[in-house]
Each structure stands twice: as structure tokens, then as C-alpha cells.
Amino acid sequence: MIDNSTPGKDISLSDIQSKFPLASKKNHDHFSSFLIAGVQFGRGFCPVFAGPNMVESEKLIKDIAINVKNSGASFLRGGAFKPLTFPYRSTKYNESREKGIEWLDKAKSFAKIPVITEVMEEKFIPLISEVADILQIGTRNMQNYPLLTACAKTQKPIMLKRGFGCSLRDWLGAAEYLLIEGNKRIILCERGIVAPHTHRSSSRFLLDLQVVPAAQEFTHLPIITDPSHACFWRPWVSQLAKACVAVGSNGLMLEVHPDPPNAAVDPLQAINYLEFHDLMKDLKLIGEVCKTKVGT
Amino acid sequence: MIDNSTPGKDISLSDIQSKFPLASKKNHDHFSSFLIAGVQFGRGFCPVFAGPNMVESEKLIKDIAINVKNSGASFLRGGAFKPLTFPYRSTKYNESREKGIEWLDKAKSFAKIPVITEVMEEKFIPLISEVADILQIGTRNMQNYPLLTACAKTQKPIMLKRGFGCSLRDWLGAAEYLLIEGNKRIILCERGIVAPHTHRSSSRFLLDLQVVPAAQEFTHLPIITDPSHACFWRPWVSQLAKACVAVGSNGLMLEVHPDPPNAAVDPLQAINYLEFHDLMKDLKLIGEVCKTKVGT
């Protein structure tokens, strides 16, 4: 019923075979299923990634690791290498870089929880790969193809965030660059897109939940959602997180910090331990209705 | 060099007091609550509006009315007067207009279910008001201020669909035109917006669920969501409908038709009776988690 031989912004039938044959589903019920650090990914599972925007100190990341794990998080998230829109840091903020990776490693051992963190440059892949269970490609690097290829070649699992101006078609093209290296454990992550309106002047992106069933129509790869970066506004996060699970996300990423207003980066968007704990209870119940297991 | 006192696209503090004082919340817990045809609207309630895109015949609309009611719908929806993007109708399709209103009236008595239908012109307000329990203002008329004022003056409840290119700020401005006439039973309805990407070439709009917590931050008016018109693609509707409830919508509108591929209008988007019935069960369970009563 769908045809479009001409190039377009949205997906057409011919794309599926010629543009991303590895990312495309072979049939209606084709969904990838795999383990990462003992955690099951695929249809029927919704692992939860939780943690701070930035790994600020060893003490703090250990504390967060224990707390999110106890509330049911499957992975600890936290940035050590971070792309920022402007080159100037505040007095409070400095990228923790190599030190941050070391602290993540300690938090991982301490709390016995696998970790995910972002890779921005090929040269840090070996260092990060020793600690991270999943390599994260950020929104600004979704179409940095040399970086994609270098990450894929490690055969480490990869989470590919959607470029905030990119279509699902572009995104599956980027995933194809990963799959073509023989790497099978690839996860997509929706994190908010540019749109004409975001409702409040402090919001920057719009969470696109329509992309979840859309991705599940076209690709077998798991798709997870990140409402924290999308809405950039703590009071909206819990409601959106519930919608993320209900729409059928195959995973959820949430920013959690013990004292959000004093977080080093993006203090408007993180939720605190108690909010996360209460939210996880509701998410698990919604997951039961939707036949998906949320968190651990 | 820059003057920032001027209006922007998203909402700022000064807007709340000067642009839509009646639509704005007076305090954090301020949410409107009212009855329409015995159905409760407001926080904690999620009435369901279900029915066909167009009222095609007396027989069909009666059949749909009974079926959606039995599955838990609170209102029967159906268009008699319909704005279409192009002036040419197919051989199959003709607006049912006055006849459609008559058929809606018969279905309403037959199934004992209240109805909602669209008003496009001031001159038909009296006719439609005799039958409809809620007057619907469509997306293309959100900023047709004379029509808004004329509808508001009837003191009938009004559902105001969001213009597909309009911001929440524009939308609350339009609601203010209704409220200023003393009409208190005003419902907002998100139905999909224009966006750079909609994922498949047959989709036209993007469902914006971020607007639900955003609206609930700024206005006391109930906000309902319509995933059918937004995604325009049946296979995505159920997942999106679950997300609509989970995000905290104060109502849900769904297109239901016994034989969707043969519906007179928009045959790609309606779900059938069985899909609706099964969906309602899940929606009620998700509603329980989110402390909202879905449907009857």
C-alpha cells in the first residue's frame, strides 16, 4: 500500500530493502532479543537506565548507584565525557572525563550494577570500553559515521540516541552503520526532537512518542525513551515516563540526582531518589498491563 | 540591542496574568471539575469519546453507538459537518450534514449515550446544539474567533481542538475567548501537530503528549488527547492511546468503525470494535495505576 520511489523525509517501502536491510524487520514478529551484562533486552522487557547527567564525584556516583539499583534500575547512567553547546563551563562544572570513568567503575563494583556512558571520540573508546557495559552515542554524534564505525567494531553493545533534527529514516541509516560491522546488540534511544513549540520557554525539545510504534513497525531493534532530556523540566518527567512505558518502549532512561537543583549540569530536569522510587512502582504496574517487565 | 519584553512562542510568566487570566490556574491544585450529560470531567476522570470520523448512515451510527457504549465509551463522536482540505468528494463520500445530525440524534436516543460533533459555521449552531451535548471546534477553526464567541454564547460545553500549527500559548488564548463569555465547561483536545518528521509517508501529524503535563501546569481546564487523527495509522493507535492515559490525559478521543478500510473518510486510522473493546480493558487498568477513571 505504501510506495515512494522518490526520496522523502519519511520511510517508504523501498527504503526498507535498500537503505537499511540489516535494521529492517524480516517479518511482522521479528524483534531482536539479547542479553547485556545479564540484563534481557527485547520485546517484553523494559530495562531502566538511571543516574545523574554528569558523574560529579566518586562519593556521589556510588550513592546514586546504590539508590537507583535499590529502586529497580537495571543500569547506572552517567556522563564523564560530555558535549556541551558552548565551550565555557561554569565555576561549578567541569567535565570529569578520565576521572569520571574511574568513579563510574568504582560505583559499578560497589553497587554491582552495569553502567552506560557516552563516547565522544575514537581515542577514548578503549578506556571507556573497559568500564562501560554499553557505549552511548549522543544525539549530536548520531551521524558521526567514523565514530559509529569505531564503536561498532569493539562489538560492545551500543545505545544510539536519535539526532534531535533527524528522522526515523536517518536514524535507521545510522543504525545500519553499526549493524554492518557485525555488532548485533544495538539499542535506539528517543530523547526529544526540535519542534515549533515546546510549551515553556525553558524547554528545548519535544518528546516524540509516536516514533516508538513507528520504529517497532520498521525495525527489530529495541527502542528506549528518555523523557528527562526531552522535556528538560522535572515536573513533567514522571507523567511522561509513564507514557513512555505505556506506549511500549523497550527501555527507559531517566535522570536521577539526590539534589537536583544542585546538579552540576541541567539542574531543571533530574528527579530525586524518592520521586524515582515512587515512579518505579507505577511503571512496573503499567508494564504489567502492557506485558513488559520494567526494571529489575 | 535586544528587547525581550515582546511575546515569544512559548509561555512566560507575564503571559499568565495578562493574556489568559481566566484559563490560567490560580494555584498549583486548581483544576476545573464539571458534569456534562451526567459525565464527570476533571482531575481523576478520563471520559472516552468514540465513534466514526463521519456519520455515514442511521443504521451504521446506531450500531457504532451501541458497540462503543458497551465497551465503556462515555460519548459518541461523529462528524456531520466536516472541513476537508480539498473541495472534491469521492463518489463514496458526501458530508451527511443536517441528515447526519438527525442520525446522531437517533443513535443518541437508541443507545442512550451523549454525543459530540463539530460546528463549522455560526448558522448551524442552533441545529447542532439541539442534539450535541458538546460542541466541537476543529483544528482548522481554533483561531476562528467569531465562531468561538458564537459557540461560547450558547453556554453549551465546548471541546476546543488544538490548531495543528498552534502553540499552547495560542491555544489558551483561544480558550480565553470561550471563557470570557461566561462559559465554564471548556475542554482542550490535543490532536497532533505539524513537525519535521512523522515517520511514514502516510502520516501527517505528530502526537504531542508533552503538551499534557504542560497544559496541566498552566491551565485548570481538562485536556484530552486524540491519537487517531494525530498518527493517522491504525497499527499505532492502541499503543499511543495507552500513552495518552498514562501521561495523565483528562479524556480520550478515538476513531472506531466496524469496518475501518471501508470507512467513508480516513480509512487508515480507525480501529474496529474488537480492538476498541480490548483496548478499553487495558486503558482502565492503566487508569487505575494513574488514579484516573477511564470511560464509564
Next chain:
Amino acid sequence: MIDNSTPGKDISLSDIQSKFPLASKKNHDHFSSFLIAGVQFGRGFCPVFAGPNMVESEKLIKDIAINVKNSGASFLRGGAFKPLTFPYRSTKYNESREKGIEWLDKAKSFAKIPVITEVMEEKFIPLISEVADILQIGTRNMQNYPLLTACAKTQKPIMLKRGFGCSLRDWLGAAEYLLIEGNKRIILCERGIVAPHTHRSSSRFLLDLQVVPAAQEFTHLPIITDPSHACFWRPWVSQLAKACVAVGSNGLMLEVHPDPPNAAVDPLQAINYLEFHDLMKDLKLIGEVCKTKVGT
């Protein structure tokens, strides 16, 4: 080369024949050509519409009429009935309505310049038609089909502004509603669209000049451009106006006011007499390069 049997957001070959047969070009060189109040419209001509956002007083509109005419404007523009996003007026601003139409009439006789003004409601069409040489349909009413039909039936020339969230496809659909009434003097007007970014927080829309060659590929109707409403920022208007002529616009609309910061409406966007006078000289020269006659 173009195919799209499925509905899409952009134009496909099948649309041209089935959706807007009257608006579509019959061949590559098909462009409408007609006179309005002695002014030539069509390929090779770029009439200029200039004047204030609102008709504020008889004295002021007469003064503006004389001045813009002397600088080469073809038509006087000015709003008497105006849709505003919020129902509250400032102390300074009140719609001039019937009085504004009367003042426009006086300015028209005084300066011997034809006029264009907006129609918002069917009931005012007779009054406005007595004075206006062109009826303007505003951006918020582009898809108010009953209003379109009522205006078209007068057989007065009509300028149809593009809805700020609407595609060219939607726009040609609306034009078709006008053409189907036998009205041949239809002009399209691009006035800025919603987009993710508009560059400064006081700007609301993005001027879309790509739509000019696009419209000229698909329709024979003249397309004019309005940079003032689009960019909403005086310092950008002259540069954009030059681009409007260079891109091949078949007309230009500009907001001109003797004292822009004290204009009753939208004080940020109008240019003053001197700026308009100087701009017109450059526009005429650019028009010569582009083989189009700008203004009178």
C-alpha cells in the same frame, strides 16, 4: 518522476490532477494574468501593498496612503477587522472595525490608491466589499472554508494568506475552494510559518521563500510575500524584502507606519516612510534584473 499514491505532507503528481485541478498549471508556462483596479498581476509584475497593521485614524491612514503611493506602492493595506491571539486589548488598541473601513474609503479617494483589507466574518463581506479592491483572508482563516466560499462568491479579487502551519498542498486546496466558485482573481500570500527556530526570542515565524519557486512550479496563481509579519523585526525587513523580489515573488506586502514604535499593533515590525522610500528604489532595480516590474 514524482509518484505518491499515499497521502503525504508535500505535493505529489497525483495531487495535481485530483486535489486542485483548477489551481494547477496546465503546462510549464501557464501563469495567470489579470487586472485589479487597473493594476497588472501575473508574471513580470510585482505590485506592492503597503500600509499600517491597523487603520488607526482617518488622519493617519490618509497620510500613509499619500506617502506609500508617492514611493511607488500599488495598493494601500490596512486592517480594520483583525483577529488577535488573545481577547484583551491594550488601552491603546481597539479594532477600528466599521469606522476603519470608512477611513480606508476616505484614504482611498484622497490618495487615489486601491485598497486591500481583511475579512473575518461573512456578515461583514458586503460592507467591506464596497470599499476593498481585494478581500484578504488571513492566516488563521485559510481553512475556514465557509468564509472562503462566501468571499469567492462576491467575485471580488481575493488574497489568500498561507496558514502558518499549512503546507503548499493544503494552501492550494484552499485556493481551489475559491476557484471552484468561478472567481479567477486569486492571489496567494506567504507570510511566515511555524518552525523550530526563528533566531530571536521576539520573532514568531520563519519566512519561507522556498515556497515561491515551489508554488510557481505547481500553480498558475500569483504568489506574493509578506516579510513584515514573517520576521516581526524591523531591522530584518529590508533585507528580506529584497530577497522576496529576487526570488521571483509576484507581489510584495510591507507594513509601513510613520512612527513604528508607536503603532497600535505590532510596533516591532513596521518600517517608516523613509525606509520604505529607499527600499522601493532598490527593489525596483532588483526587479529589473529579475525581469519583474516592482510597484507602480
Next chain:
Amino acid sequence: MIDNSTPGKDISLSDIQSKFPLASKKNHDHFSSFLIAGVQFGRGFCPVFAGPNMVESEKLIKDIAINVKNSGASFLRGGAFKPLTFPYRSTKYNESREKGIEWLDKAKSFAKIPVITEVMEEKFIPLISEVADILQIGTRNMQNYPLLTACAKTQKPIMLKRGFGCSLRDWLGAAEYLLIEGNKRIILCERGIVAPHTHRSSSRFLLDLQVVPAAQEFTHLPIITDPSHACFWRPWVSQLAKACVAVGSNGLMLEVHPDPPNAAVDPLQAINYLEFHDLMKDLKLIGEVCKTKVGT
């Protein structure tokens, strides 16, 4: 309840001082002026970059170099390393990579015209820097900060294309990463953005000319425009190119190929020698009106 001190999507006064102090203008008349390979950049100059999407062969690039130079181009453009949305190449197309750089070098000597070409990876910077007079950062790499820093450190002139989902604010943030390395010869290039509508199903982006006066309000850096990549449709390129000059662009990039339908990449968008030659004549005349010198 609302905090507006946080970052928004468009530019505010506080941004200018804290986010991009080096890219910001010091006063109204502050515009950078510099030479690259003997070509003057800055206010009053509009150098033209012309050439194929990809450097296909030595013979072809030499032929193009001679032809565009004779028609007035200031620089030869051509891609050797190219990011493509999908990993699969056609039988016709293979990136020319190191060979392409060598061919560019030969064309440069042969036609005595400086060249610009894209850098995708840090490791190829030395190779490319030997040949290129300007390093081009592509739209997909605008926020690849390590690449930006590595390019900036060479002190070679850099052209920074706008990310297709990025705001002017994001863009100036990226430029700041270049300027902070002491590199002063930085050029911005608008090349089309994502938008809800692009008018025909084969078009992918929307040319944003409003960003030209916007950039010139906020930054002293030259801003050039690329209508070819933006509209992706040959029949629209000439009209848009004229608008690019008329709006005040400080440079123009155009795709030119002797046989566009048989170009290895993007065959829909290049113009041929004759079209380029005729266009240059008109552009020079429009430039005279706008007080800018177009091409050589």
C-alpha cells in the same frame, strides 16, 4: 512558578555575553574582514564557491574548475570524504577519498582557483590541509566538538555549515569552539533546515534566509548560503540563489556539474555550466544593488 533564566531556543541578551563572547558583535558595525587565498571576505563581498557534490575523476574536476572559474567563481568546491545517510553506495558511487583530494589538488593548480572540501575525521586533517584553502565542517558534524577543535588548531580557514536541526544559538556556540583556538577566519554557511513542510516530496530541507539578517545582527562572522543542498531541486536553485545575494549573504555556495542528471551524488540539485554562467551575471547585478561584490 516559572523560571526564565534558563536557556531557550532562540537568542537572548544574556547569551551574547556569556555563551559566545568571541562570536558576538562588539557594536552595530562590527563585521569581520579577512583574506583567504587572496579572496576578500566580509561585508561588501560575496565570494562564490562552485563545483560538484563529489570529486568524481581528475578529468571531470579539472573541467569543472576551469568552467566555474571562467564564470566568476572564487573557489572550487568538491567532496572527497562525504558523510552519507546510509552505508550502502550505488554501483556508480564510491567516495573518492585520498584520490579525490589528489584530483582536487591537480584541478587547483590547473585552473588556478583555491579549493574548499569537507573534513570528517581528525586523522585526515593533515592530508586535506595541504590541499584545501578552507576546511569545511558539514551539517552532521556541526556539534562534533573534538573535530571542531582539531580543525581550528590548524589555523586554516574554516567554513562551518549549520546543523539542519540547530538554532542560530547552537551554531554560534559551535563557532565559539573554533574562535577560542585563536582561529579568526571562520565562515558560517546556512544550508537548509528541517521544517514541517518542504513543498515537494523530493525536497528534504527548507532554506532559511531569515537567518542571514539574524546572524548579521548577532555575530561579526561572514555568513554564506547554500541553496543547492537546501532545496535539493535544480529548477528552484537559480531563483533561490538570487534571493541569497539579495538578502545580504556574505558568500554563496552552489553545486555545478556539466551533466547534473548523471552526477554521482544528488543528481537532482546541481545546475549545469550554462545555467551557472547566466546566473552569475544576474547575481553580480543584484550584488551591485545590494552593494556587495559577487564572485571574482
